[in-house]
Amino acid sequence: KQEVTQIPAALSVPEGENLVLNCSFTDSAIYNLQWFRQDPGKGLTSLLLIQSSQREQTSGRLNASLDKSSGRSTLYIAASQPGDSATYLCAVMPGNYKLTFGKGTLLTVNP
Amino acid sequence: DTEVTQTPKHLVMGMTNKKSLKCEQHMGHRAMYWYKQKAKKPPELMFVYSYEKLSINESVPSRFSPECPNSSLLNLHLHALQPEDSALYLCASSQDEVRQEDSPLHFGNGTRLTVT
Numbered sequence: 001k002q003e004v005t006q007i008p009a010a011l012s013v014p015e016g017e018n019l020v021l022n023c024s025f026t027d028s029a030i031y032n033l034q035w036f037r038q039d040p041g042k043g044l045t046s047l048l049l050i051q052s053s054q055r056e057q058t059s060g061r062l063n064a065s066l067d068k069s070s071g072r073s074t075l076y077i078a079a080s081q082p083g084d085s086a087t088y089l090c091a092v093m094p095g096n097y098k099l100t101f102g103k104g105t106l107l108t109v110n111p
Numbered sequence: 112d113t114e115v116t117q118t119p120k121h122l123v124m125g126m127t128n129k130k131s132l133k134c135e136q137h138m139g140h141r142a143m144y145w146y147k148q149k150a151k152k153p154p155e156l157m158f159v160y161s162y163e164k165l166s167i168n169e170s171v172p173s174r175f176s177p178e179c180p181n182s183s184l185l186n187l188h189l190h191a192l193q194p195e196d197s198a199l200y201l202c203a204s205s206q207d208e209v210r211q212e213d214s215p216l217h218f219g220n221g222t223r224l225t226v227t
Contacts, residue, residue: 020163031212032171041217043115043201044154051212089153095211097167 006102008016008088014110021075021105028068032093035064035075037098038087038104047088048075065091080109114138115219117202123225126192132197132222134202141207142166143185144216145177148199160185161207193227199223 003026006028011021032051036044048057050073051067057064063076077084087104094100115136126129129197134143142161146154160179161168172194176188185202192220 007179034215036218041221041223043117043220044203046217047216049215060215092151093211097144097159097161097211098156099216099225102151 001049002092002094002100003098004090004092005100006105007089008105009103010106010108012108012110015080015099016080017080018076018078019028019080019108021077021088021090021107023073023075023102025071025073026102027092027093027094028071029094030068033064033066033073034091034099035062035073036089036091038089040087043108044089056074077107081109082111085109115202115204115217117200117219117222119222120220121223123227124189124192125128125227126194128192129190129203130186130188132187132200132202132224134187134219135183136204136217138181138204139182140204140214140217140219141182142205142207143179144203144205145185145187146203146218148201148221154183154201158187163224183200192224194226196225 007022034049035047048064061078089104091099091101118133126138145157147155158177163179179185201221203216203221205216
C-alpha cells in the first residue's frame with residue numbers, strides 16, 4: 001500500500017527566506033507526483049505536477065524535484081511571502097485514479 | 112477563481128434530511144471525483160467517474176449516492192447521514208484515463224457539510 005509522508009508537519013519562517021518542503025513515498029510505481037496548496041476552509045490549488053519520467057518542474061518562485069528511485073520529492077519556495085502561508089500537500093498518482101495524499105505541511109510566513 | 116464550481120458552499124442538514132451537492136466543470140475533463148476531508152486531515156477519495164460511468168467506489172456507505180448526469184456535472188445525493196459525516200466535500204476533475212500521467216487534478220472550493 002502506497003504511503004506518503006511529509007516533513008515537517010509545520011514550518012514557520014520570516015518573510016524573504018528560501019525554504020524546502022519534503023515528501024517521501026513508499027512505492028515508486030507512480031504516474032506522477034503533484035503538489036497542492038490549500039488555504040483554510042478552501043479547496044486545493046494545483047501548484048506543480050511532475051511526471052514519472054521528469055526530474056523537476058518550475059513555476060515562478062516554486063521548484064519541485066522528483067527522485068522516483070529513492071521515493072522523494074522536494075518543493076522549494078524562493079523568497080517566501082506572507083501570502084504563501086497555507087498547507088502544502090504532496091500526492092502521488094499510481095495510475096488508477098487513486099491519488100494518495102500526504103498529511104501536509106502547514107507553512108506560516110511571518111511579515 | 113477555481114474552474115470547478117461547487118454548490119452550495121455551506122450546508123446544514125438533519126439526520127433525516129435528503130440533500131444534494133453539485134459540482135460543475137467546463138474544461139472538457141472526462142474524469143470527475145468526490146473527496147471527503149475532515150479537519151486537519153488530507154482528502155480521502157470516495158468516488159471516481161470516468162466518461163460518466165462510475166469507475167471507483169471506495170467502499171462508501173450507501174447513504175452517499177453519486178450521480179453523473181453528463182460530462183460536466185457531478186452530484187452527490189445525501190440521505191440519512193450521521194454527525195460523523197460532517198466534513199468538507201471536495202469535487203475534482205482531470206482529463207481522461209489515457210492522460211492521467213500529465214493531467215493534474217483541479218479541485219473546487221468544496222461544500223462544508225454539517226450534520227446535526
